[in-house]
Amino acid sequence: MSPKREPARERQLVQQPVSNSCSDSGSPGPAPEGMVVKAYGGYFYVRAGDRVVECTVRGRLKKEKKEILVGDRVRFSEVDSLRGVIEEVLPRKTRLVRPPVANVDQAVIVSAVSNPDPDFKLIDRLLAIAESESLEILICFNKVDLVTSYRADKISRPYRAAGYRVLKTSAKAGAGIRRLSRALAGRVSVFAGASGVGKSALLNAVQPGFRLKTGETSRKLERGRHTTRHVELLQLDSGGLVADTPGFSRVSLGGIAPEELGLFFPEIRRFVGQCRFTGCMHDREPQCAVKEAVARGEIHETRYNHYLEFLYEVTHLARLQREGRSIDKDSTFDSFQ
Numbered sequence: 001m002s003p004k005r006e007p008a009r010e011r012q013l014v015q016q017p018v019s020n021s022c023s024d025s026g027s028p029g030p031a032p033e034g035m036v037v038k039a040y041g042g043y044f045y046v047r048a049g050d051r052v053v054e055c056t057v058r059g060r061l062k063k064e065k066k067e068i069l070v071g072d073r074v075r076f077s078e079v080d081s082l083r084g085v086i087e088e089v090l091p092r093k094t095r096l097v098r099p100p101v102a103n104v105d106q107a108v109i110v111s112a113v114s115n116p117d118p119d120f121k122l123i124d125r126l127l128a129i130a131e132s133e134s135l136e137i138l139i140c141f142n143k144v145d146l147v148t149s150y151r152a153d154k155i156s157r158p159y160r161a162a163g164y165r166v167l168k169t170s171a172k173a174g175a176g177i178r179r180l181s182r183a184l185a186g187r188v189s190v191f192a193g194a195s196g197v198g199k200s201a202l203l204n205a206v207q208p209g210f211r212l213k214t215g216e217t218s219r220k221l222e223r224g225r226h227t228t229r230h231v232e233l234l235q236l237d238s239g240g241l242v243a244d245t246p247g248f249s250r251v252s253l254g255g256i257a258p259e260e261l262g263l264f265f266p267e268i269r270r271f272v273g274q275c276r277f278t279g280c281m282h283d284r285e286p287q288c289a290v291k292e293a294v295a296r297g298e299i300h301e302t303r304y305n306h307y308l309e310f311l312y313e314v315t316h317l318a319r320l321q322r323e324g325r326s327i328d329k330d331s332t333f334d335s336f337q
């Protein structure tokens, strides 16, 4: 989900409704529609109903250098019931750069409450990026079997207060799994979060059939997979699709403009227009409604401090960009792995 970022607006522009009107009937009928769930070895695996059809790409699309991503909805013609040719890529709602997935509805941001300890700065960073991509957001605090419920509540409180949907889960003890499962039904979700927090274990708990690798063995695999940028959308029995990414290894805020950062913190967004100065960045300006809310305890101080850190970071990135220096090489934030 880390934005290499063509300008954010561009991606949101693509938010045209995707036609879901299916074929009206008629015998040859329009080509069937499906969603690319995996790209591998030059083939695209397209899920259409219960089938997964192995597709090549029509030469015309190749010539146009038409990009096809996991998550893209396509029309294909059938060679037989298991093989086909992609004829058309339907308009995208959204496009994440890292992981490269189209049409994602929801980011599930996973943190452990312990082992590893929560990395609040990483959580807030992932939240800001997900907000900037206009994704629905669900936060999952996992491994609650390892701490008291007092501790788990304390960790999740600032996020609930900010207005986020928060689940406390234990993949190990089976806590919160039914709720998680419900939240994943019928939409395309991407799991994000540091290594070892239990993303794969949670998906296995939601759907034991997945048998995703967890723990140390998975970490080795993930590294290998990550370099090839391999992503796969897994089908849930509930009709949802999920990408179990190895975590967003590079989560840059590049592309977020300093003056829009506050919009990506819901509890700060609430105060837009209430500060003394228009264009207030809620930093050193006097009579700032946001800082007053922090002082009253209505905005959590840690969240506000992360806002400030990110503000300096995006200001710096914006300057680099103006000077024509590459964001990727100079300043991408490497958080883990």
Ligand SMILES: Nc1nc2c(ncn2[C@@H]2O[C@H](COP(=O)(O)OP(=O)(O)O)[C@@H](O)[C@H]2O)c(=O)[nH]1
Pocket (backbone or CB within 6 Å): 142, 143, 144, 145, 146, 169, 170, 171, 172, 173, 194, 195, 196, 197, 198, 199, 200, 201, 202, 213, 214, 215, 216, 218
């Ligand atoms: N105690 C406890 N351990 C968990 C839980 N969920 C996952 N784990 C363990 O944490 C480690 C990392 O889990 P994994 O799913 O591979 O994390 P990922 O890197 O985020 O996919 C594994 O050893 C899991 O068995 C949980 O809810 N409670």
Ligand SMILES: [Mg+2]
Pocket (backbone or CB within 6 Å): 199, 200, 201, 213, 214, 218, 244, 245, 246
């Ligand atoms: Mg994993």
Ligand SMILES: [Zn+2]
Pocket (backbone or CB within 6 Å): 275, 280, 281, 282, 283, 285, 287, 288, 289, 290, 291
């Ligand atoms: Zn302000």
